[in-house]
Amino acid sequence: MYILDIDTKQPYRVYIGTMLLEQTGTLTREACGGDRAVIVTDTNVGPLYALPVRKSLEEAGYAVDVFTFEAGEEHKRADTYVSILEFMARHEMTRSDVVIALGGGVTGDMAGFAAATYMRGCSFVQVPTSLLAMVDSSVGGKCAIDLAAGKNLAGAFWQPKLVIADIGCLATLEREQFADGCGEVIKHAAIADADLFEELERTPLTLDLLMEDVSRVALLVARNIDIKRAVVVADERESSVRKLLNFGHSIGHAVEASESYRLGHGTCVAIGMNLIASASAHRGYCDAEVPSRIRSLTAAHGLQNTCSRNVEEIYAAALHDKKRRGDSIDLVIPHAIGACSIEPTDLEEFRSIISEGLEMQEGDIAC
Numbered sequence: 001m002y003i004l005d006i007d008t009k010q011p012y013r014v015y016i017g018t019m020l021l022e023q024t025g026t027l028t029r030e031a032c033g034g035d036r037a038v039i040v041t042d043t044n045v046g047p048l049y050a051l052p053v054r055k056s057l058e059e060a061g062y063a064v065d066v067f068t069f070e071a072g073e074e075h076k077r078a079d080t081y082v083s084i085l086e087f088m089a090r091h092e093m094t095r096s097d098v099v100i101a102l103g104g105g106v107t108g109d110m111a112g113f114a115a116a117t118y119m120r121g122c123s124f125v126q127v128p129t130s131l132l133a134m135v136d137s138s139v140g141g142k143c144a145i146d147l148a149a150g151k152n153l154a155g156a157f158w159q160p161k162l163v164i165a166d167i168g169c170l171a172t173l174e175r176e177q178f179a180d181g182c183g184e185v186i187k188h189a190a191i192a193d194a195d196l197f198e199e200l201e202r203t204p205l206t207l208d209l210l211m212e213d214v215s216r217v218a219l220l221v222a223r224n225i226d227i228k229r230a231v232v233v234a235d236e237r238e239s240s241v242r243k244l245l246n247f248g249h250s251i252g253h254a255v256e257a258s259e260s261y262r263l264g265h266g267t268c269v270a271i272g273m274n275l276i277a278s279a280s281a282h283r284g285y286c287d288a289e290v291p292s293r294i295r296s297l298t299a300a301h302g303l304q305n306t307c308s309r310n311v312e313e314i315y316a317a318a319l320h321d322k323k324r325r326g327d328s329i330d331l332v333i334p335h336a337i338g339a340c341s342i343e344p345t346d347l348e349e350f351r352s353i354i355s356e357g358l359e360m361q362e363g364d365i366a367c
């Protein structure tokens with residue numbers, strides 16, 4: 001088992017290993033206290049894992065209720081979020097009680113936002129079950145829901161008090177969902193860890209690897225959380241370096257929204273990284289090797305690299321990006337594998353970058 005301490009203003013611990021769901025109760029008791037727990041989960045994850053989590057919480061003395069919502073990004077929205085709050089109130093949750101987010105990033109983001117706002121804030125535990133949620137969304141405290149205008153437009157920074165990543169849960173993911181999580185793994189390697197990038201080039205992270213070598217996958221999850229930890233601890237509220245974690249996202253989120261959430265988040269991040277890397281090489285900000293290696297690695301992980309949206313569709317959707325300030329947007333630009341920078345970019349130039357990226361990618365397989 002790996003234990004990582006996240007030393008944000010409110011510090012917390014991340015446990016990574018197997019057979020951890022059964023320890024949710026004791027770990028939550030230690031980290032949070034409280035009398036009641038509401039497990040928030042979705043229609044795919046609930047039937048698989050809510051029972052052992054519930055049992056463990058009850059054995060630790062919690063009165064437990066389960067809120068289940070329809071799985072999918074299209075449900076990460078205001079009406080589901082309000083239903084969670086109403087459920088918590090109906091079950092007489094108090095400020096000292098605990099919200100348990102059991103599921104992927106959609107569950108974690110939405111349950112986290114409910115915990116951040118219910119009675120102006122209550123305890124919150126992340127129990128990530130998707131690869132994406134384990135390596136990225138369960139750590140760092142960003143929580144949000146989508147609005148009609150775009151991704152994550154209403155949210156908060158609200159750190160969990162505990163994260164429990166039970167690697168065993170990954171075995172029930174569909175191949176496509178596992179691959180989707182690899183989009184964020186490749187992002188972490190591309191912004192901060194050239195060695196990890198090379199390692200993934202030699203041996204891609206796949207569901208097959210999970211079956212062959214669980215401990216290697218656990219180590220890779222821990223390494224990813226470690227990368228994220230360093231950035232988040234340095235800049236909890238995203239005023240500087242945390243923007244690096246948004247590599248590929250200004251375009252990725254825009255593709256995600258303009259595709260009506262038909263494509264997974266990690267896939268869209270991969271499309272965004274490929275596009276911005278291609279444009280960066282075209283402009284001489286990095287060698288052609290950078291987009292070429294990102295393209296090969298995303299493809300080797302089963303991720304699509306290009307999309308059929310045009311420049312105007314992507315640009316219009318990207319104007320809602322939270323890194324935009326007036327006529328400028330902070331873009332994450334790659335210079336080498338493992339080295340990126342944050343560059344304030346005029347919006348007209350941003351449009352040209354999208355256009356160049358799309359042109360450079362012509363000839364690749366379109367989605």
Ligand SMILES: NC(=O)c1ccc[n+]([C@@H]2O[C@H](COP(=O)([O-])OP(=O)(O)OC[C@H]3O[C@@H](n4cnc5c(N)ncnc54)[C@H](O)[C@@H]3O)[C@@H](O)[C@H]2O)c1
Pocket residue numbers: 042043044045048071072073076103104105106107109129130131132133136137138139140141142143151152169170171172173174177180181184264265266
């Ligand atoms: N807060 C952050 O820092 C952060 C970081 C990255 C992504 N995100 C957000 O996370 C979301 C994407 O996360 P996601 O890909 O986990 O989406 P998700 O929660 O929709 O999970 C993907 C699919 O996998 C299913 N699933 C999850 N775990 C499973 C398991 N163990 N077995 C079987 N099925 C399982 C879910 O039901 C869903 O159908 C997006 O909304 C994105 O914006 C947030």
Ligand SMILES: O=C(O)C(=O)C[C@@H](O)[C@H](O)[C@H](O)COP(=O)(O)O
Pocket residue numbers: 136140142144151152184238242245246249322
């Ligand atoms: O934790 C962060 O910071 C990130 O940017 C991680 C991203 O992978 C994640 O998708 C995040 O939710 C995007 O944040 P947003 O501020 O662009 O909504």
Ligand SMILES: [Zn+2]
Pocket residue numbers: 136184249265269
């Ligand atoms: Zn992301």
